Amino acid sequence: MKKAIVLHSGGLDSTTLLYHAKELGYEVYAISFDYGQRHDKEIETAKNAARIAGVKDHKLVKINLDAWGGSALTDKNIDVPNFTGNENEIPVTYVPARNMVFLSIAASWGEAIGAQDIFIGVSEVDYSGYVDCRQSFIKAMESAINMGTVSAVEQNKPFTIHAPFISMTKDQEIILGTKLGVDYGKTWSCYNGEDEACGTCDSCVLRLKAFEKAGMKDPLKYKISDSSL
Amino acid sequence: MKKAIVLHSGGLDSTTLLYHAKELGYEVYAISFDYGQRHDKEIETAKNAARIAGVKDHKLVKINLDAWGGSALTDKNIDVPNFTGNENEIPVTYVPARNMVFLSIAASWGEAIGAQDIFIGVSEVDYSGYVDCRQSFIKAMESAINMGTVSAVEQNKPFTIHAPFISMTKDQEIILGTKLGVDYGKTWSCYNGEDEACGTCDSCVLRLKAFEKAGMKDPLKYKISDSSL
Numbered sequence: 001m002k003k004a005i006v007l008h009s010g011g012l013d014s015t016t017l018l019y020h021a022k023e024l025g026y027e028v029y030a031i032s033f034d035y036g037q038r039h040d041k042e043i044e045t046a047k048n049a050a051r052i053a054g055v056k057d058h059k060l061v062k063i064n065l066d067a068w069g070g071s072a073l074t075d076k077n078i079d080v081p082n083f084t085g086n087e088n089e090i091p092v093t094y095v096p097a098r099n100m101v102f103l104s105i106a107a108s109w110g111e112a113i114g115a116q117d118i119f120i121g122v123s124e125v126d127y128s129g130y131v132d133c134r135q136s137f138i139k140a141m142e143s144a145i146n147m148g149t150v151s152a153v154e155q156n157k158p159f160t161i162h163a164p165f166i167s168m169t170k171d172q173e174i175i176l177g178t179k180l181g182v183d184y185g186k187t188w189s190c191y192n193g194e195d196e197a198c199g200t201c202d203s204c205v206l207r208l209k210a211f212e213k214a215g216m217k218d219p220l221k222y223k224i225s226d227s228s229l
Numbered sequence: 230m231k232k233a234i235v236l237h238s239g240g241l242d243s244t245t246l247l248y249h250a251k252e253l254g255y256e257v258y259a260i261s262f263d264y265g266q267r268h269d270k271e272i273e274t275a276k277n278a279a280r281i282a283g284v285k286d287h288k289l290v291k292i293n294l295d296a297w298g299g300s301a302l303t304d305k306n307i308d309v310p311n312f313t314g315n316e317n318e319i320p321v322t323y324v325p326a327r328n329m330v331f332l333s334i335a336a337s338w339g340e341a342i343g344a345q346d347i348f349i350g351v352s353e354v355d356y357s358g359y360v361d362c363r364q365s366f367i368k369a370m371e372s373a374i375n376m377g378t379v380s381a382v383e384q385n386k387p388f389t390i391h392a393p394f395i396s397m398t399k400d401q402e403i404i405l406g407t408k409l410g411v412d413y414g415k416t417w418s419c420y421n422g423e424d425e426a427c428g429t430c431d432s433c434v435l436r437l438k439a440f441e442k443a444g445m446k447d448p449l450k451y452k453i454s455d456s457s458l
Contacts, residue, residue, distance in 0.1 A: 059296050059297070061292065061293060061296060062291065062292070062293055063290065063291065063292040063334070064290060064291055065334075065337060067288050067290060067338075068288070068337070068338050068341040068342065069341065070337075070340065070341030070342075090379050090383065094379060095337075096336070096337040096338075096339075096340035096341050096378065096379075097333055097334075097336045097337035097340055097374070097377060097378055098337070099377065100333040100336065100337075100373060100374065100377045100378075101330070101333040101334055101337060103333075104326055104329040104330040104332075104333040105292070105294075105326075105330055107325070107326040107329060108294060108297070108299075108324075108325040108326035108327070108329075108330060109296075109297050109325075110325075111299065111325035111326055112297040112298065112299030112325050113297065113299075129379075131376070131377060131378065131379050131381075131382040131383065132377040132378070134376075136376050137373070137376040137377040139376075140369075140372045140373040140375075140376040140377065141373045141376075141377065143369045143372065143373070144329060144366070144369040144370045144372070144373040145326070145329065146369075147360070147363075147365050147366040147368075147369040147370075148326060148328065148329045148360060148361040148366040148369065148370065149325065149326055149329075149360065149361070150319050150323060150325075150358075150360050153360040154319065154360065
């Protein structure tokens with residue numbers, strides 16, 4: 001079986017991705033990051049979701065990107081805003097170079113275990129403000145990995161970064177994931193880390209809208225559940 | 230003053246680099262990594278050398294690349310070998326994707342503080358076995374950073390990765406650094422973390438040879454100091 005490294009946060013996209021990579025026949029090595037984000041809920045959910053999905057191995061990498069903050073997700077002095085719907089703004093939840101850091105580390109693990117396939121659950125259509133969710137970045141990063149690893153340069157084992165949801169909307173992902181058996185009640189998307197999802201941050205609102213568009217009910221508990229926000 | 234992020238390990242190359250970047254007129258933000266390497270000596274030396282060089286800020290980023298090892302530097306089950314002189318082999322001290330991980334994180338800090346210049350002290354001539362020390366990788370990584378950060382894509386503030394030693398030999402670096410006031414007795418290159426440098430690992434032997442070629446004596450204490458090894 002071919003091995004795949006799958007970036008996994010315990011969220012809707014990346015949990016769907018675990019199942020998708022398994023469906024494609026890969027042996028899945030999930031990797032999650034404790035990068036100083038606001039809450040541990042994401043990490044606990046990631047561990048649990050990876051276990052339920054039956055991955056071969058799951059690594060948690062700790063890295064203190066909160067040493068400089070620069071984002072509402074890593075700097076407790078910046079509040080997570082409620083949903084604004086303004087897609088042209090750079091979201092304050094943007095974490096500088098986050099996907100680049102994650103993909104680099106995934107390549108490191110991949111090279112160590114002989115996995116040439118890396119999966120990332122980004123979508124270009126959902127979040128236009130995040131430049132590191134775009135196809136142009138994914139291709140540039142794949143080139144960098146293939147120039148910067150011995151296995152690619154010297155041993156003819158190039159890496160491929162797979163971003164199968166890049167042109168999909170979240171409702172399409174939900175429909176796919178539901179077919180593959182994902183229990184979305186065991187995933188977590190909220191930027192706030194309370195017992196129940198807030199229902200008002202960008203991430204919650206986009207998720208609620210996507211479930212509505214998919215014609216389904218989100219099984220997750222919300223404090224406020226109103227997709228019309 | 231323009232800000233520069235300088236990758237800094239406390240070694241000969243990167244300490245020279247701190248002084249070189251300052252000489253070029255940059256305000257220097259040094260970044261070091263605790264990535265599970267064999268010993269803390271490197272980190273203590275890095276802190277001390279950054280302080281002596283008078284950098285504006287110094288960050289230590291912890292990241293557990295030893296979660297998968299794959300290198301004699303991050304896996305205590307793999308011994309650091311003595312110098313072999315075989316440049317065609319992939320060194321067992323190669324850490325998968327290390328410079329890519331470091332540069333990604335440097336870009337994250339750079340974006341957070343508005344620094345567009347990143348300095349890395351790699352040399353293509355010294356270590357042909359390390360593919361992530363080659364110009365081709367540096368250029369690919371610069372492209373990835375410029376595709377994956379908001380400041381580069383949306384705000385017309387592209388990054389430049391400077392690798393000023395890429396075509397220099399270590400003896401040339403030593404001559405440069407000596408002119409700039411580097412105290413090489415306060416740097417550390419040995420892969421082993423004992424009180425005195427071993428003098429027999431790849432890193433020690435290349436350093437000793439370089440001092441000899443530069444017509445100088447290495448002020449560092451060695452257990453065995455024999456550049457003819």
